[in-house]
Amino acid sequence: MEKKYSLMPDRMVDITRPLSENTPFWPGDEQFNRNLITAADGFVTSGLKMSSHSGTHMDAPAHLAHCDITVDNIPLTKLILKATVVDCISKKVIGEDMLSGLSLQGKALLLKTASSVSNHTEDFMNYPSLTVSAAETAREMGIALLGIDSVSVDPPESSNAHRILLEASIPIVENLMLNEIDPGEYLLICLPLRIESGDGSPVRALLQPIIPVDLR
Numbered sequence: 001m002e003k004k005y006s007l008m009p010d011r012m013v014d015i016t017r018p019l020s021e022n023t024p025f026w027p028g029d030e031q032f033n034r035n036l037i038t039a040a041d042g043f044v045t046s047g048l049k050m051s052s053h054s055g056t057h058m059d060a061p062a063h064l065a066h067c068d069i070t071v072d073n074i075p076l077t078k079l080i081l082k083a084t085v086v087d088c089i090s091k092k093v094i095g096e097d098m099l100s101g102l103s104l105q106g107k108a109l110l111l112k113t114a115s116s117v118s119n120h121t122e123d124f125m126n127y128p129s130l131t132v133s134a135a136e137t138a139r140e141m142g143i144a145l146l147g148i149d150s151v152s153v154d155p156p157e158s159s160n161a162h163r164i165l166l167e168a169s170i171p172i173v174e175n176l177m178l179n180e181i182d183p184g185e186y187l188l189i190c191l192p193l194r195i196e197s198g199d200g201s202p203v204r205a206l207l208q209p210i211i212p213v214d215l216r
Helices: 132-140 160-166
Strands: 033-038 044-049 057-059 080-087 108-112 145-148 172-174 184-192 200-209
Touching: 057 184, 080 145, 108 184, 132 160, 145 184, 160 172
Parallel strands: 080 108, 108 145, 145 172
Antiparallel strands: 033 044, 057 172, 057 200, 080 184, 184 200
């Protein structure tokens, strides 16, 4: 009998980094800024200025100019899905060996690195990243999405992992907050803003441990 999985909001963990003026941003990108406006009638609203890749965000395939899947056209099956969290805290460079023995077909692969421990308080551009072979292996294993808690899947001098994944229509989520998450199997809910023809978007990302429900 096939087992189904239920949503249990009380078991969900928010793995989204808060957005503020202190949020690290990629050199040359738009820094997040919130302009608070108080109207005469007592209501409050805000003007927001930021990059489409601010904070915890999703790179759509269209982050590459020659790819045509924009953030508003990513299938929901790639936004709400099973996820495998892998502990890579001891690795500055994440190689294909970290994926050995995993079953990843149709799942999100989430990589927990030392960025979850340091919380970007050290050298911002000295972060863990993937090797080309790790990105190729993840693609060949059939992942639907790749997420990482560092600011990029690539080292600062490269864009190879981005190209390997995005050209295979695999969205990338960066800047996750996985410090409270143990390695294992989860349900991931990761929803970007529905920005028409968007190259990317901030997301609200949630993880829930998978709790099988036997419907017999």
